[in-house]
Amino acid sequence: MRRTAIAAVLGAGVMAASGPASAQEMRLSSPDIAPGGTIKPAQVYKGFGCSGGNVSPALAWSGAPAGTRSFAVTMYDPDAPTGSGWWHWVIYDIPPTATGLAEGAGNPRSRAAPRGAVEGRTDFGTAGYGGPCPPPGPAHHYIITVYALNVPRLEVPRNASAALIGFNIHAHTLGKASLTGLYGR
Numbered sequence: 001m002r003r004t005a006i007a008a009v010l011g012a013g014v015m016a017a018s019g020p021a022s023a024q025e026m027r028l029s030s031p032d033i034a035p036g037g038t039i040k041p042a043q044v045y046k047g048f049g050c051s052g053g054n055v056s057p058a059l060a061w062s063g064a065p066a067g068t069r070s071f072a073v074t075m076y077d078p079d080a081p082t083g084s085g086w087w088h089w090v091i092y093d094i095p096p097t098a099t100g101l102a103e104g105a106g107n108p109r110s111r112a113a114p115r116g117a118v119e120g121r122t123d124f125g126t127a128g129y130g131g132p133c134p135p136p137g138p139a140h141h142y143i144i145t146v147y148a149l150n151v152p153r154l155e156v157p158r159n160a161s162a163a164l165i166g167f168n169i170h171a172h173t174l175g176k177a178s179l180t181g182l183y184g185r
Contacts, residue, residue, distance in 0.1 A: 027063050028061045038181070039131070042055050044132050046131075050131075053131075055104050056089060058102055063177070064174075070153065071146055072093075073089065073146050074143075075089035075144045087162030088129065091120065092117070092120060092165060093117055093153050094113075095117075108128045120165045121159055121160065139183055140183060144181070146177055148176065149173060
């Protein structure tokens with residue numbers, strides 16, 4: 001009995017030493033959006049009473065876990081007065097060699113996104129980036145997340161909703177990193 005207990009304790013110690021503490025942490029940054037900072041007019045939506053540039057921010061990431069076969073990026077506003085938040089950007093099937101997205105990659109006509117990447121339909125009803133444009137009141141939180149996925153492509157219909165794409169992203173996530181910007185009017 002005593003030998004079994006000692007073996008179990010030693011085994012747990014070995015597992016702890018090789019577990020998450022030794023794993024590399026994913027990081028996400030942007031020269032356009034400082035964590036916790038105010039989102040600039042260039043990234044704000046143009047429409048619904050907002051007059052921004054509606055240009056998706058440049059993003060850079062590092063620390064993808066071993067086995068990453070593609071990436072996905074989302075931008076989500078949990079503060080939107082919809083009962084379910086608001087999806088501002090969904091881009092997936094980003095090649096595993098990518099380490100970021102160029103400014104403007106959220107414009108499907110710009111060809112700035114990596115080859116093979118797919119722009120998903122947002123809550124604006126179209127594919128591509130749609131910047132912040134909350135109703136007047138307190139600032140909203142805009143969470144941008146990069147996901148490292150264990151599949152090369154998400155198997156979703158071309159016109160899938162952001163929620164369906166998000167469901168599939170979460171089912172295949174190996175690691176992720178987020179940054180949050182604020183915007184109010």
